[in-house]
Amino acid sequence: MSAAHFLSRAGWRVTVYDSGVVASGATGSADGAVSVASKKPGPLMTLAVAAVRFYEHLAETGVLVDEFISRSTFMIASQSDELDVLESQSAQLEAAGVPVRLLKGQSLAETVGAAAPSALAAVEVQGEGHAVGYRVVERLRRLGGFTIRRHCRIVGLRQSGGSVSGVVTEQGVEPADAVLLAAGLGSMDFLAGSGLIRPRKGQLIVTDRAGRDTPRFPGPLMSCRYLVSKGSHPAGKLPESRSLGLVVDPLRTGQFLIGGSREDRDDKDTADADTVASLLRDAVALSPSLARLRVIRVFAGVRAATRDGMPIVGRVGGADNVWVATGFEGDGICLGPLMGHLCQQMICGRPADQDISALGADRFGLKLADAA
Ligand SMILES: Cc1cc2nc3c(=O)[nH]c(=O)nc-3n(C[C@H](O)[C@H](O)[C@H](O)COP(=O)(O)OP(=O)(O)OC[C@H]3O[C@@H](n4cnc5c(N)ncnc54)[C@H](O)[C@@H]3O)c2cc1C
Known part of the structure; x- marks a missing residue:
């Protein structure tokens, strides 16, 4: 289109x-992260930087006015073995010209402490955005x-x-x-x-609207494990987990979108309780306040994944x-x-x-x- x-x-x-x-x-069953934070360093990250700027240009020139929301993404390390991933992805982003801010101690507590009390460190990736595909x-x-x-x-x-x-x-x-x-x-x-592109299913969860007692989320929280699950970052000391990675995305509606899975199969019609339960467990471990919300919808989509992880x-x-x-x-x-x-x-x-x-x-x- x-x-x-x-x-x-x-x-x-x-x-x-x-x-x-x-x-x-896939366009109709995605989260809408217009984000460099999760990109594999190299040409994909460089193109994503240009892609975010292009969204800004389209919003300014009226083509996508009101459809692109600027915001920061917060990469979170909540376990000590995630700190290396955080540090290295942050360095790669900085090298690609993306403004990042390391949050530790007081700045961490002030910015993401309420939403993610167990975070050990975080990096705010600035100048990102969100757009709903459909x-x-x-x-x-x-x-x-x-x-x-x-x-x-x-x-x-x-x-x-x-x-x-x-x-x-x-x-x-x-x-x-x-x-x-x-x-x-x-x-x-x-x-x-044959075999060049494979279907990669993703399941996403939508909650109802945040209540008065839900802490303010400064932007989407992306666990460092998400970067590994997406293949953007080598697992290093982390257990190799290509199937689940956590992003908690506060939507404009006040709801949260929680995702997602990466499963090598072609099925956008079903969601399974095991995957949903695992994602919810991870989400609540990161942000305990989410436990007070209800899940109102779970949906799936199928991504087209190439052999080398780069588009064609x-x-x-x-x-x-x-x-x-x-x-x-x-x-x-x-x-x-x-x-x-x-x-x-x-x-x-x-x-x-x-x-x-x-x-x-x-x-x-x-x-x-x-x-x-
Ligand atoms: C769960 C999930 C979460 C995601 N989250 C994000 C995100 O946060 N940020 C991000 O950037 N991306 C995200 N994505 C990825 C993004 O949705 C896809 O990369 C993107 O939508 C692909 O667009 P596309 O037009 O290439 O393919 P599609 O949207 O799949 O469109 C392909 C179209 O081709 C049509 N078609 C197929 N065969 C034929 C044919 N023979 N003749 C005519 N028409 C045909 C289909 O009907 C379909 O409409 C996510 C994807 C999923 C599944």
Whole structure:
């Protein structure tokens, strides 16, 4: 949707085909952390810094006004073995130009003490934000300028002489001068490369609104174990736990979103009591006041996780007019608008504002399935 927005502004006639409705995939079942704090150091962290600035720009210029909330993220170490992770991620963020503030002693007590009394140390990562994925999509849809075809699955690409000349949908063939495969997990149906992207389920919990006796949360609290579970940071002395990581996110509504799991399976329809109970136990251990709230909803979504943990954005081999933007795993709400803009630049043959060579489809030799 973001690429459709920017391509239409660049003068293209754009059609978005979705086998369901837009935002019915991972985008509609995510937390909305527009955050550098959790990113793997290196190109992903650098791009996330640019992505947060891009959200700010879109909010200032009216495109995403009221949809992007600026705030800090608080990385929390509540056990001594998490202190190394905190220190090292904080150093990496600082090196990437992100303003961070170490909280210990009195500053810790004043800032996160009420929300997380067991915290040993914390780092405030400043200049981050939050945006709800489906609301961003809805805003772009309302701004218009492109056509959306709902319940219109693409089942193939028509090729002739090294180019794609049209998309084959369940309702017929439609001509196309250029194609961007931005179908999450579904993108791989058109590409040769089995096992490159795997489904990674996440379960999230929503509480009811905070009561008068709930302490003020200064922003989302992210446990250092979350960084390890996300693969952003090596486990080091921490027990390797790729399945659960804790973020307690105070929402605009006064509710809390508690997440999340990382499970290697493709199932967005169920939540299981064991995972939910574990997440709640961890959340209450960090923030005991949460025990007074009720859980009103649990939901799941499925992320598209690549083999090397980096998205795939770039031109696809086997045709000169097909691009791909997928594999955003747990980072697509943050990166989405910027990636849409960069895809527009690529497709228009303009130099990209950011270096995205590390995300290129060529690193896996990705080709159109029929050209393989
Ligand atoms: C539990 C959870 C929490 C998350 N939290 C965050 C977060 O806090 N911050 C963050 O930055 N990211 C987060 N993410 C990640 C983020 O949601 C995703 O990276 C992002 O939404 C991916 O967007 P996408 O457009 O690539 O894929 P999707 O949103 O999955 O969209 C793909 C679309 O393609 C359509 N499609 C598939 N196949 C076809 C086909 N053949 N023809 C036509 N249409 C097709 C689908 O219907 C779908 O609408 C989270 C994800 C989950 C699951």
